[in-house]
Each structure stands twice: as structure tokens, then as C-alpha cells.
Amino acid sequence: MALIAELRLCQIGDSVEVLSSDQGSASDIPAWIAKVRHELVSVEERDEVWHIIVKKLK
Amino acid sequence: MANTDETVPLFILLCAGEHERVQMAAMSASVAAVSERTVEVFVSMNALGVFYHGDDQVYQGGEFSQRMLEKGAPDPIELLKQGREFGELRMIACAMSAEIADKTLQDFIPGLFDEIGGLTRFLADAERGQLIVF
Numbered sequence: 029m030a031l032i033a034e035l036r037l038c039q040i041g042d043s044v045e046v047l048s049s050d051q052g053s054a055s056d057i058p059a060w061i062a063k064v065r066h067e068l069v070s071v072e073e074r075d076e077v078w079h080i081i082v083k084k085l086k
Numbered sequence: 087m088a089n090t091d092e093t094v095p096l097f098i099l100l101c102a103g104e105h106e107r108v109q110m111a112a113m114s115a116s117v118a119a120v121s122e123r124t125v126e127v128f129v130s131m132n133a134l135g136v137f138y139h140g141d142d143q144v145y146q147g148g149e150f151s152q153r154m155l156e157k158g159a160p161d162p163i164e165l166l167k168q169g170r171e172f173g174e175l176r177m178i179a180c181a182m183s184a185e186i187a188d189k190t191l192q193d194f195i196p197g198l199f200d201e202i203g204g205l206t207r208f209l210a211d212a213e214r215g216q217l218i219v220f
Contacts, residue, residue, distance in 0.1 A: 029160075029168045032120050036172070063121045 031057065035066070035084050043069060046080040054078045095124040095215035097208070102220055103132030105147030105162075109154065111220040112162030112169075119173025124215075127166070128208040129199075130180035133220075134187055137163070137179070137194045163195060170198075178203040 034044050046057060054071055057080050061068045069081035096118045100111045111127065119125045129137060135144030147155075169175040179194060179202045191202055 029116070029120070029165075029172070032168075032172050060117075060121060 031082065035082070038084055040084050040086060043081055043083045046078075046082065048078045048080070049076060051078070053080065057082070093121075093123050095126065095211075097212035097215050097217045098125065098127045099208070099212075099217065099219045100127055100129050100133045101131040103135055103144060103146055105145060105151035105154065107220045108133060108136050109151075109159065109162045111218075112165040113160075114218060115175055116165040116169030116173075119169035119175040122173070124174040124176075125169065126176045126178065126208065126211065128178045128180060128203075128205065130183045130205070134179060134183050134189070137198060138189070139193055139195050163198070166198065176200045178208060180205060 031044060031046050038044060046053065048054070048057075054073070058068050058071060061082055066085045067083040069083050070079070071081075072079045096115070098111050098115050100108065102108070111133075115125050115127050132144075132146075138144065166175065166177065170177070177199045179189075179191070179199050181202050181204050184190070184202050191199060
């Protein structure tokens with residue numbers, strides 16, 4: 029929900045990075061991004077923290 | 087913009103008042119709503135008490151409920167509010183249950199319900215979508 033709120037506030041073309049210790053986020057966020065048609069820039073795990081970068085497309 | 091060509095509206099019939107079921111219903115509703123599906127939640131029977139305003143609120147749960155509270159799982163009422171804020175999520179309190187419980191729209195958490203309505207219309211609307219019962 030925090031990602032959705034942030035995407036609403038930013039401009040088209042902006043990117044948002046989500047940091048999460050929840051592995052579910054690493055699969056749920058890309059699935060949600062595909063569903064609502066934004067762009068998934070990258071998903072990386074570093075030190076048990078998932079870094080997910082999303083670009084707002086609309 | 088809700089409901090692309092690939093999706094149908096989601097209708098949730100929430101009757102159980104247990105925290106675990108309310109949690110799952112709220113998660114399903116909010117995720118669907120923020121994923122551009124229109125959602126309608128019809129709240130009836132024991133579930134109605136979860137949404138009473140103030141001290142009248144009735145909340146029950148089992149072992150998993152306790153674990154969710156300890157781990158700080160998102161509050162289902164907050165999830166429903168967020169689903170309404172970020173998506174198209176309508177909530178209807180069952181007219182029959184509200185009458186039996188002697189409650190009006192003003193007795194529920196402010197801003198959460200759109201109306202008190204009947205099951206017949208909800209089920210008629212649900213014919214055009216996917217129905218899940220909790």
C-alpha cells in the first residue's frame with residue numbers, strides 16, 4: 029500500500045524503490061506491477077532485503 | 087480505472103466475525119481494488135460487529151489472530167479503508183442483519199460503508215463477477 033500511495037504522488041516517468049524484508053513482496057509487487065501496467069525496473073536481494081524499483085508509466 | 091478487459095468485478099460476502107476470516111476478506115478486497123478491479127463487500131451476520139463504531143466493536147479470533155496481532159499484521163479495517171482510497175471498493179452492510187442488531191449506518195465506523203442494502207440486489211450484481219464467501 030505504501031508503494032501505491034507513493035506512485036500516486038510521483039510523476040509519470042519517476043521511479044520508486046521499495047525496500048522489504050518480506051520475500052512475498054519480491055513476487056507480489058512484480059505481479060501487481062504487471063497487472064496495473066507500470067514498469068518493473070529491477071528486483072534484487074541484498075543482505076536479506078529486497079530492493080524493488082518500479083517506474084510509473086501512467 | 088477499474089476492470090480491464092481481462093478482469094471481472096469481485097464480490098465478497100463476509101459473514102464470519104473471526105479475525106482470521108475478516109483479515110483474509112480485507113486483504114482480498116484491498117488487493118483486488120488496488121489492482122484495478124471493482125470490489126463490493128457485503129457484510130452480514132457476525133461480521134457486522136467487527137465494524138461497529140467505538141466500544142461496541144466485537145472482535146474475535148483464534149490462535150492465528152493472536153500471532154497476527156503480535157507480528158503487527160495490517161489491521162483489516164485499515165486495509166479496507168486503503169482499498170476504498172486507492173481503488174473502487176464499495177461496502178454494504180446487510181439490511182436484515184443491521185435490523186436484527188438494531189444498528190443504522192451511523193453505528194458503523196465512519197466512512198467505511200456506502201449503504202445498508204439487501205442480499206438480493208448484491209447477489210444479482212454478483213452474477214456479473216466473481217463471488218467469494220468468507
